[in-house]
Amino acid sequence: MATRSTRQSWIEAGLALWLIAGLGGLLVVGMVRYIRLSHGNEPTTNLRNLYQGAAAYYATGASTRAGHAPAGAPRACTVASAITLDAPSSTKHVIVAARESSSFTSIGFVLGDPVYYQYVIESSRGAACGQPPSTSLYRFEARGDLDGDGEQGRYALTASSDEANVLVRTPGISHEGDE
DSSP: OHHHHHHHHHHHHHHHHHHHHHHHHHHHHHHHHHHHHHHHHHHHHHHHHHHHHHHHHHHHSSOTTTOSOOTTOOOSOBOOOEEOSSOOOSSOBOOOGGGSOHHHHHTTOOOOSOBSSEEEEEETTOSBSOOOSSOEEEEEEEEEOTTOSSOOEEEEEEEEEOTTSOEEEOSSOEEESOO
16 A cells, blocks of 8 residues: 555656646746747837837927927928947947937937847938928838847838828838847
8 A cells, every 4th residue: 555655646746747847838938938029029119219209300390309399490301311339239238329320319219228229210311301292201120139140130110201291100010030
C-alpha cells in the first residue's frame, strides 16, 4: 500500500510540475506579446500626434504652440521635411527639441518621454503657405530597430489636402518590416 501511495505522490508531483511549466510558458508568451504591443503603441501614437499638429498648422498657418493665428495670417501651410537626429535602436533615447528641426516644433511635436523610434516628416511641397487643394502633402514615418539587427521596421501615415483644402489622413497606419 505504501508503494502505491508513493507512486501516486510522484504522479501528482509530476502533474503539478507539468501544470506549472505550462502556465509559465503561457506567461512568457503573454509577456512577449505585451512588450510587442507596447512598442507598437509608441509609433502609432506619435504618428497621430505628428498628423494632428500638421493639420492644426495647415489650418491656422501658425505654430500650434503659439496658439491661434492672427486674422489675415496665411493658411494651408506645410513644414519642411525633417528627421529626428538619433538613430533608432533597441534602447530608448531622448529627443531634445532644441537639437531638432524647427519643423517638429512648428507643428507642436515635442516629446517629454524617451522613445525607441526615429521620426520623419516627408513634405512633398516643402515649407510654404497657400498649398492647393487635392494635393498629396506629407508622409510621416516612425523607423525602429528594436531587435538591434540593423534592419528597420517602418510605420507610416500619409496626409493630403482634400477638395475643401483641409488636411486629411489616409485611414490606418501602414507597417512594413520587422523592427
